Amino acid sequence: FNGAPQWNFVAADETESVNITYGPFSPKHSGNAMGGVIDIKSREPVGEEWALQTTGWVQDWEVFESEGNAPGYKTFFAHGNKIGNLSYYVFYNRLDTQTQPTNTTIDNSLSSAGAGTAVTGVNNFIDPRVRDSIAYGDDGEENSINDLFKMKMNYDFSPQFKLRGMIGFLDRHRDQLNVNNYIRDANGNKLWSGTLNFNGKDFNVSESDFNVSNQDKQDLLIGLGVSGKFGNGWKYDAVLSAYDIMQDIARQSDENPDSPAFDRSGRITQFADSGWQLFELRFDKDKFLENPDLSFEGGYHYDHARLKVAQFNTTDWEDSEIDDEDSSFRNSSGGQTDTHGIHGNLGWKFAPKWDVQIGGRVESWRSFNGFKHESATETGEQAKRDETAFSPKVSLVFKPNDNLDLRFSLARSTRFPLPEELFENVDDLQNNSIASPGLDPEVGNHATIMVGHYKPDSSTQLNMFFDEVTDTIFSDQDITGNVTTSTFVNIDKVRTFGVEFVAKRRDFLVSKHDIDFNISYTNAEIRQHNSNPSTAGNKLPRVPEWRAKFQSLYHITDRWDAMVAGRWQDKAFGRIQNDDILEGDGGQDEYFFMDLKTTYRYQNVNASFGINNLTDESANTGPHTYPNRTYSIDLKWKFM
Known part of the structure; x- marks a missing residue:
């Protein structure tokens, strides 16, 4: 999705902490948190710092009757400093990579x-x-170049008022020739x-x-925030951000250049006037109502998203522009959504070892200006829609001692459809996307029980969860012949329950050996699907029942580490009919990938060598293949 999170706008070098929350149990998060929340906190420089990093990799691949190798490299440069009350951080990142054929x-x-x-x-x-x-x-190797520039600044006017700003620009070029x-x-x-x-x-x-095809895309992300303190212990934080697709033009030929029938004709797909804006205001107070056992946090949320995509036929797939005489309109579609939300949460420590969190979120959502036009002169819009939702939350925590944490949480959540799900219609040569403007929002009821035991050298956590979601929004795909048709549908009821075990140990079995391990079981079942009743009782696609990961790290010396890691999941279904019972191209395969990595540190320099997919296992997720065995080398110099 063009509205998906832009992870590459956050550099690993600037990350202070990453907190992962499972489920929509906090009122400050919308129903998009059904699948969890990844909260990334970036750090502020405390002095002058410089960083330079370069990474290179290569993989050998083989897909049916073709084979080759796919190299790539990444270069990263960053500089930050703090001068008085002003701090700044800038970085430039170039990613130049080639992938194996994925279709x-x-x-x-x-x-x-x-x-x-x-x-x-x-x-x-x-x-x-x-x-x-x-x-x-x-489809052969895909070559892509991504150039990313980002700058952020912070200025502390006073403890009551701190200003921060950020601008990021991403330029992408992709070709598949x-x-x-x-x-x-x-x-x-x-x-x-x-x-x-x-x-x-x-x-x-x-x-x-x-x-053959290529794409040029330019994204701009801008953010402005203020934080500080009011009187009587109140703290506030406000942020305004905007993401704009400045250019997104994808081109494809009608024939292959090596074919005798090649005449340079083709199609152009353009995203224009697309992006989103967001405003978030949050405030909190520890001693609410002057009671040391009470705390409160609340806020207001607004987001607006817009999408417009148009396709054109052209006589020259590479050089024609959409307004040229040799280009003709094919179709266009788009629309807008916005959401207003108010949330609040009251915390009460009603006993020395107990506390309860009670909150809720009220949201008002609408979709408007939706359209689908098959001719350049066509006008008219789809019907406007309005939805409201209230999502209560409650969480009970018991801490019998400093190491043990028991938590029981209940929540209701509502996820409203995205513009891509409602409005985006694309008639591609091999891939057709059909939007569903009448999609209902997902409404979920969620419960989780968490037991955690935490010590300085170990942690153990057991999570048991249950979800029942009505009107699950599902991307349904049909692959017939060489054409893939995708559309979004509501599944009336999906019920999920599962358990996850997570363990971390330091100096495990022997000194200097650290291990992380997790395993999960998930049973996601379609309970009701009125538009396709025969699928009731089937497994929800693309959700494997079993997953497991481990990472074993040995500190050979204070400067030298060696790591081995593994990832396994069992086979899943890719279709709601559950008729994709075999593995291979188009399936959701079982896999077990092994990774190796060793890192050596000397003063300000880190050097590492790694192998991903050590055993060169082949596996598919739908029509796409996972990367084969990949070798990588990384060098990083940092001065602070």
């Missing part, structure tokens, strides 16, 4: 008519839906279209299956 061109609607031209080079297999399929190409065609005729020549035959099985190929 395979497949026909899974074969026939045995025997009318096609005999070919070789393709791959005949049974897909996860147990359909006889032929893979005859892939090396599309692979596996098909060969009897003379070894490539074929680009027609009805073809492999081992008695006919399949259909079109010129557009091998099209």
